[in-house]
Amino acid sequence: MKISKSPWVLHYDGSSCNGCDIEVLASTTPRYDLERFGIINTGDPKHADVFLITGGVNFQNRMVVQQLYSQMPDPKVVVAVGICACDGGVFKECYNIMGGVDKVIPVDVYVPGCAARPESIIDGVVKALAILDHKRDRMKQGLPPEEKEWSPKNGEGAEAMQQQEERIQAQIQASDAARAAMRKEQEEELHGGHE
Amino acid sequence: MRIIEFLIFFPFAVALVLFAMGSSERVYEARKNLVKGAGLAIMAAVIYLAVRVLGGEEDYSFLTKAETANMLIMAGELVLMGVVIFYSIRYKKIYAMLLSIAGTLPIVWLDLSGRMPEGEAHFHIDNLTVIMCLVVGIVGSLICIYAVGYIKDYHQHHRDYQERSNWFLAMLFVFLGAMFGLLFCDNMGWMYFFWEITSVCSFLLIGYNKQPESIQNSFKALWMNLLGGCGFAVAILYSALQLHVTNLSQLLTIDEAAVPGVMIVLVMLAFAAMTKSAQFPFCGWLLGAMVAPTPTSALLHSATMVKAGVYLLIRISPMMKGTLTGVLVTLIGGFTFFAASLMAIATSDGKRLLAHSTVSNLGLIVACAGVGLPESVWAGVMLIVFHAVSKSLMFLCVGAVENVTGSRNIEDMHGLIIKLPKLAIVMIIGICGMYLAPFGMLIAKWAALKSFIDSNSVWLVLFLLFGTASTSFYWGKWLGKLFAVIHKSQALKDTTHRSEWQSIIPLASLVVAMCFLFPSISKYLIQPVLSQMFRKEVPPVIGGSDIIVMLFMFALVVALPIAGVFISRQHGGITEHNTRSYMSGVNAADDRHFLNSFGDVQSVYMSNWYMIDFIGELKIMKPCLFLSTAILITFLMIIVGRAL
Amino acid sequence: MASIVLKLAMAVISILLLGPLVGGLLSGTDRFLSARMQRRQGPPVLQPFYDISKFFQKKAYIVNGLQHFLVVGHLLFLMLSIGIIYAGQDILLSVFSLTLAEMMLCLAAFSASAPYSNMSAQREMLQMACAEPILLLLCIGLYLSSGSFLVKDIIRCDLPAIVKTPGIFFAFLIALPIELRKSPFDVSTSHHAHQEMVKGVTTDISGSVLGIVELSEWYELFLMVTLTGLFFICSNPVSLVYAILAALIVLFGLTLCDNVFPRVRWERMLAFTWGTTLVAGGGNMLILMLLDK
Numbered sequence A: 001m002k003i004s005k006s007p008w009v010l011h012y013d014g015s016s017c018n019g020c021d022i023e024v025l026a027s028t029t030p031r032y033d034l035e036r037f038g039i040i041n042t043g044d045p046k047h048a049d050v051f052l053i054t055g056g057v058n059f060q061n062r063m064v065v066q067q068l069y070s071q072m073p074d075p076k077v078v079v080a081v082g083i084c085a086c087d088g089g090v091f092k093e094c095y096n097i098m099g100g101v102d103k104v105i106p107v108d109v110y111v112p113g114c115a116a117r118p119e120s121i122i123d124g125v126v127k128a129l130a131i132l133d134h135k136r137d138r139m140k141q142g143l144p145p146e147e148k149e150w151s152p153k154n155g156e157g158a159e160a161m162q163q164q165e166e167r168i169q170a171q172i173q174a175s176d177a178a179r180a181a182m183r184k185e186q187e188e189e190l191h192g193g194h195e
Numbered sequence B: 001m002r003i004i005e006f007l008i009f010f011p012f013a014v015a016l017v018l019f020a021m022g023s024s025e026r027v028y029e030a031r032k033n034l035v036k037g038a039g040l041a042i043m044a045a046v047i048y049l050a051v052r053v054l055g056g057e058e059d060y061s062f063l064t065k066a067e068t069a070n071m072l073i074m075a076g077e078l079v080l081m082g083v084v085i086f087y088s089i090r091y092k093k094i095y096a097m098l099l100s101i102a103g104t105l106p107i108v109w110l111d112l113s114g115r116m117p118e119g120e121a122h123f124h125i126d127n128l129t130v131i132m133c134l135v136v137g138i139v140g141s142l143i144c145i146y147a148v149g150y151i152k153d154y155h156q157h158h159r160d161y162q163e164r165s166n167w168f169l170a171m172l173f174v175f176l177g178a179m180f181g182l183l184f185c186d187n188m189g190w191m192y193f194f195w196e197i198t199s200v201c202s203f204l205l206i207g208y209n210k211q212p213e214s215i216q217n218s219f220k221a222l223w224m225n226l227l228g229g230c231g232f233a234v235a236i237l238y239s240a241l242q243l244h245v246t247n248l249s250q251l252l253t254i255d256e257a258a259v260p261g262v263m264i265v266l267v268m269l270a271f272a273a274m275t276k277s278a279q280f281p282f283c284g285w286l287l288g289a290m291v292a293p294t295p296t297s298a299l300l301h302s303a304t305m306v307k308a309g310v311y312l313l314i315r316i317s318p319m320m321k322g323t324l325t326g327v328l329v330t331l332i333g334g335f336t337f338f339a340a341s342l343m344a345i346a347t348s349d350g351k352r353l354l355a356h357s358t359v360s361n362l363g364l365i366v367a368c369a370g371v372g373l374p375e376s377v378w379a380g381v382m383l384i385v386f387h388a389v390s391k392s393l394m395f396l397c398v399g400a401v402e403n404v405t406g407s408r409n410i411e412d413m414h415g416l417i418i419k420l421p422k423l424a425i426v427m428i429i430g431i432c433g434m435y436l437a438p439f440g441m442l443i444a445k446w447a448a449l450k451s452f453i454d455s456n457s458v459w460l461v462l463f464l465l466f467g468t469a470s471t472s473f474y475w476g477k478w479l480g481k482l483f484a485v486i487h488k489s490q491a492l493k494d495t496t497h498r499s500e501w502q503s504i505i506p507l508a509s510l511v512v513a514m515c516f517l518f519p520s521i522s523k524y525l526i527q528p529v530l531s532q533m534f535r536k537e538v539p540p541v542i543g544g545s546d547i548i549v550m551l552f553m554f555a556l557v558v559a560l561p562i563a564g565v566f567i568s569r570q571h572g573g574i575t576e577h578n579t580r581s582y583m584s585g586v587n588a589a590d591d592r593h594f595l596n597s598f599g600d601v602q603s604v605y606m607s608n609w610y611m612i613d614f615i616g617e618l619k620i621m622k623p624c625l626f627l628s629t630a631i632l633i634t635f636l637m638i639i640v641g642r643a644l
Numbered sequence C: 001m002a003s004i005v006l007k008l009a010m011a012v013i014s015i016l017l018l019g020p021l022v023g024g025l026l027s028g029t030d031r032f033l034s035a036r037m038q039r040r041q042g043p044p045v046l047q048p049f050y051d052i053s054k055f056f057q058k059k060a061y062i063v064n065g066l067q068h069f070l071v072v073g074h075l076l077f078l079m080l081s082i083g084i085i086y087a088g089q090d091i092l093l094s095v096f097s098l099t100l101a102e103m104m105l106c107l108a109a110f111s112a113s114a115p116y117s118n119m120s121a122q123r124e125m126l127q128m129a130c131a132e133p134i135l136l137l138l139c140i141g142l143y144l145s146s147g148s149f150l151v152k153d154i155i156r157c158d159l160p161a162i163v164k165t166p167g168i169f170f171a172f173l174i175a176l177p178i179e180l181r182k183s184p185f186d187v188s189t190s191h192h193a194h195q196e197m198v199k200g201v202t203t204d205i206s207g208s209v210l211g212i213v214e215l216s217e218w219y220e221l222f223l224m225v226t227l228t229g230l231f232f233i234c235s236n237p238v239s240l241v242y243a244i245l246a247a248l249i250v251l252f253g254l255t256l257c258d259n260v261f262p263r264v265r266w267e268r269m270l271a272f273t274w275g276t277t278l279v280a281g282g283g284n285m286l287i288l289m290l291l292d293k
Helices: A019-027 A062-070 A083-087 A118-140 A158-191 B002-021 B028-055 B067-090 B094-112 B127-157 B165-184 B188-206 B212-243 B262-276 B284-291 B294-303 B305-315 B324-345 B350-371 B374-405 B421-435 B440-454 B458-483 B498-534 B544-569 B617-643 C002-037 C047-057 C067-086 C091-110 C115-146 C166-180 C207-230 C239-260 C266-292
Strands: A008-013 A040-042 A050-054 A077-081 A097-099 A109-111 B060-062 B123-125 B590-595 B601-603
Touching: A008 A019, A008 A062, A019 A050, A019 A077, A019 A118, A050 A062, A050 A083, A050 A118, A077 A083, A077 A118, A083 A109, A109 A118, A158 B374, A158 B590, A158 B601, B002 B028, B002 B165, B028 B127, B028 B165, B028 B498, B067 B094, B067 B188, B094 B188, B094 B212, B123 B127, B123 B165, B127 B165, B127 B294, B127 B305, B127 B374, B127 B498, B165 B188, B165 B294, B165 B305, B188 B212, B188 B262, B188 B284, B188 B294, B188 B305, B212 B262, B212 B284, B262 B305, B262 B324, B262 B350, B262 B617, B284 B294, B284 B350, B294 B305, B294 B350, B294 B374, B305 B350, B305 B374, B324 B350, B324 B458, B324 B617, B350 B374, B350 B440, B350 B458, B374 B421, B374 B440, B374 B498, B421 B440, B421 B458, B421 B498, B440 B458, B440 B498, B440 C091, B440 C115, B458 C091, B458 C115, B458 C266, B498 B544, B544 C067, B544 C091, C002 C047, C002 C067, C002 C207, C002 C239, C047 C207, C067 C091, C067 C207, C091 C115, C091 C207, C115 C166, C115 C266, C166 C207, C166 C239, C166 C266, C207 C239
Parallel strands: A008 A040, A008 A050, A050 A077, A077 A109
Antiparallel strands: B060 B123, B590 B601
């Protein structure tokens, strides 16, 4: 049975005004009814096949988007809903917005609109399902994935991202070192002079 | 019979030698070998006894003429009273002294003034004695072997405590001897003497490290046990003076309708047993006794001494059926089972949780004894056997973990399966043995359920249902903590002594083996007990097809982890990709940290759910004590009033 | 000898064939009915089978090495639970096997050492503590009305068990949302999309391991249907029809409750379930014991 007969959706709001989110939720209502395709809106990336993102990516949520994407098992597709997710929309020039979702993860289907209509969203998801099947076939044949290793689309923001990552690594190392020191102290206290 | 004398006197002799050896570093090796040798000797002796009793006659009764032994025992009782008086005066706790005097002097008077009826056998061995001896001998010896290594570590971690480890080990052996004496006795006066030795031993061992908290708790244990002892003394007095009976087996043949006074004896014996087995309202002493070093907790307060109380209850169980005493005992037992398991949910200290669990399981055994049907006695004896082995294993493991990591809090055992894998696996076996199907405790609970239904007591069934549910909750939480695989955690250096392993591993194997062997244990050890006690042929409690299904379940439980090792090593499709756990996408590079709302790294900390505001000790202990005291006093008044 | 072979055959057939088929179809029907109750078209009835095939086609991302065998253990003990009933054996053993199975699922969640899994596993254990008295009460009720714990004796009684144990049946109906993870008692892992703790105990489980969990949910559904039916079966062959009908009506009622009631807080769930056990269950037992005298 084809994998596209049961696509589970992870819906994430990047920095959206919630307009597109409401339209996504509206697609699950009886008028448009996504569930007739077998689609379930799950909140867990480990259970999802389709990553539905609304809103643009900024420095705060870019790591979250990367994490969620990496925690989704293959094969997976990404659908960028709304013009903000496609390329940043009206906020493209803002100082904090990095741009569309494809600055952070590879996108398969772009659904423009502000807010994107439920019909477009459903259309986009159905197109994504075809891509999902295609990816699944490639996986079954043992072929490597088609999208290249992701890297920032242009040098913009790369430096700031680098700094952010270094700061986090330093903090993690400090925390780990503190924990190790505490454990060592405990052991000294307990087994000092022990065989 | 040589074996009885050996089993009673040999531990006392070993105790003397151990005490005399002192506790310096030089004698450590010799002491270790002595303890191991003595332990093995005791185990061999009880197995020999078991084989002879099971193979040969059903009952052994002897030693009818025993004036010298009687004199010695009277002297011993006075010595015990003296010890209690000495310590009561030194620590200014006069109530303990008064209770001891009230309990001892009447018995001594009874004997000296010649009013004690004579002519009956003082010792009596049957299958129940053999089962209890096996438990005490095997589990007790393993714990003594464990204690040698443990006490050394204990003093290294607590350099401010006075080093008296020779005295400690000697007391453990004194206790073993006293327990054997108690189990073999049929004469109630002699049984009372050994009973009091166990109370005083417990008192001395709890106060081992002489800290104010320990002294406080040891006196609590002392007065509660002495109060029970007074009850025992009242029973002996009434039985000797009014009924002219001093032997337990003779007491059990008296017809209640003809002699209503026998109820007084029974209810007083039940009272004594319930204080010794830490039922409500007397559970406080067992909870406080956890300040003692771990071998004490394992030996006295889970495997053997508290079992003395339930042993007595099971002996008098057939007589309690259908009487008000039986109702009292089942009520207190069932209530204890449920209330203690609720309080265990709210505890995060490992030893305290084990104490609550012990009280709870003892409550179940007490309730089984009070019902008085053959199936419930079967369930009670099975529970005694399985509980003794599993609970002492748990105590020993918690002690070992405390020695390695410095903490016995369950919260600190998070991820133990990676940090201390061997200890974690043994603890998992212990916890599964305590409550999961198809291990022994569950089989016994199943039989208990059947017997409760047949006895038509709805409230007892309800207590069992709710108690079982809360029991699985707290054990499951602990089990889950052990199973957690923390990212990037590494094994700690396991500094557990070889002697500790030499006792933990046999106990763990015993837990597993007994589950496979339980049909044989039931058929050869326990069914004869039922036939002897109820004096008729009793059909097997668990039927043939049930046994097959249970053994199949057990084989599955054992096969699963072994298969699991193979499954996780398999490549291709399953173990291809290890990923991070889900933390709403804010994992900071590994599973132990996340990014908080300021963008800074913060450590993840997960704790168990204790519901302290709901069912914590502070909330429900006082109402439970109040309720149980009220029940006890009301029933005592009614029963004694009706019998007089 | 022949009877043992027959028993084993019954058990094996029920486990391997009936369980997944019936469980999957009922699960699909439940989603279909829910959708129609909400005036939507809804997925096809065979949707659960598509779901499972998808799970087995995805790469499994595991969080540690213990999860897989614990989940397999969960499935095996559920299958054993069903097999015990269909082989006519002791129903208490079946309930104990069910408890062990659920414990293994909780352990699989605990082993992930992650916040949502951890908390869900503890809530799942709380749910077990709420439902376990009622499941044991079910066995006691069947025993009191038929005199035996063995299923083969229970189904040969003259009167169906429901005649004597309506209170216990009512308590069992209260426990069903807990076992099947439906509102109002889906405090830990919820079915479908309404989420309390993300996806509950399956939060850190994915791929084929998740497929095994889904399969075991079908088995659980089949087991609950069987237990419901046991209340209605007696020696009369027509009672089988009544049993199936009753099970279907109960499932419909459950789906209706799922769509109507919101999730309750755990305190209320605990109070309600234990209270029902005490009053309905205890009362029923009391009346039966008094009547027997």
